[in-house]
């Protein structure tokens with residue numbers, strides 16, 4: 001192989017394997033890794049061995065395990081790690097939400113414990129910081145903008161209300177082994193200081209340690225220190241640090257991602273997220289497109305009727321331009337729906353409804369789709385049988401334009417928006433950005 005061939009092959013050798021606990025989290029991470037300079041491919045679930053996926057330095061496996069029972073999350077994450085390690089990944093990042101979404105019986109602890117055991121690791125560094133979107137960790141406490149997590153809108157999340165900002169305490173409640181803290185003073189002192197502190201905590205028998213990070217500069221030593229361990233757990237900030245550390249160590253080379261090919265055609269927004277950000281974005285969208293608000297209680301009681309109504313609305317409006325269909329509602333309405341049907345049942349029913357709407361619309365010829373909400377995105381992407389995503393330009397921090405690969409319906413441009421991401425004009429921007 002000549003010099004160019006070697007450089008090309010090295011550029012595409014898998015260095016970083018990622019397991020994302022939801023689909024918008026996966027595209028967020030894939031976007032961050034691509035912007036940091038890695039070549040990245042995202043698959044929907046563990047890919048079938050016969051799926052032809054382009055070679056890449058980072059592979060992000062999108063799972064939908066944030067809100068499933070812990071045992072199921074553990075076995076699915078283990079299978080994904082096994083595949084990633086067999087494919088050559090030297091480090092595996094378990095991508096969780098930057099707002100640490102999980103219940104006390106939640107999955108971040110059990111999955112982190114299991115991946116640590118499988119990798120034979122002494123300790124797992126854990127950091128959900130993503131300073132670019134206002135998520136920072138100080139003295140183990142997670143902030144969303146200038147509020148503690150427990151005082152942010154995440155306290156009212158429909159599936160995982162986050163009412164404790166002390167992540168050492170939160171992760172301890174979910175973990176088999178005790179949890180430690182690498183505080184900001186060590187992070188400021190650099191990668192070596194973080195490494196020493198992690199080693200000391202491992203020596204005390206701690207299985208995981210929350211690592212502080214309050215700004216982008218902290219992500220570089222964090223990534224270097226994390227790369228010395230086989231497994232880490234965190235959000236896009238840690239992903240950025242790992243990508244930069246891989247490039248700095250020569251295990252990956254900086255590349256520029258290419259633009260997505262144009263898809264064109266009708267566009268629809270489907271929103272299942274009830275986050276404050278998504279609600280504000282829908283209100284802004286109402287000024288320039290028709291928005292159908294689905295009554296969640298009525299839709300759960302009679303899903304066939306809700307499906308028929310949504311499709312009639314779409315058929316009528318789509319010829320004149322983009323439209324939105326949303327189950328999103330104010331926290332009091334969500335609480336009432338959950339009290340009547342149970343949160344899990346209501347969530348699954350509404351995700352299923354939006355996924356069926358997506359299937360029908362794609363069959364009608366829809367080619368550009370924006371989905372708001374991680375669980376909702378997972379349901380939609382799985383229903384459309386999308387196998388992998390190519391990552392395009394960033395629409396807003398944490399949200400790239402993507403191109404669906406392997407879907408039976410053919411080319412489809414997609415933006416999967418995490419509930420809390422994007423400014424008020426996000427939907428207008430997304431429609432412009434989808435090729």
Ligand SMILES: Nc1ncnc2c1ncn2[C@@H]1O[C@H](COP(=O)(O)OP(=O)(O)OP(=O)(O)O)[C@@H](O)[C@H]1O
Nearest residue numbers: 273296327329334347350351373374375376418419
């Ligand atoms: N009106 C409603 N009442 C009750 N539950 C709802 C309602 N609308 C949507 N849901 C459910 O709330 C959940 C929202 O989760 P989803 O992950 O899609 O959004 P999010 O949590 O805001 O986004 P992210 O996970 O990306 O932060 C889904 O299960 C959805 O079906």
Ligand SMILES: O=C(O)[C@@H](O)C(=O)CO
Nearest residue numbers: 025028097098235374418
């Ligand atoms: O980290 C985040 O906040 C997002 O990528 C996410 O996981 C949303 O579901």
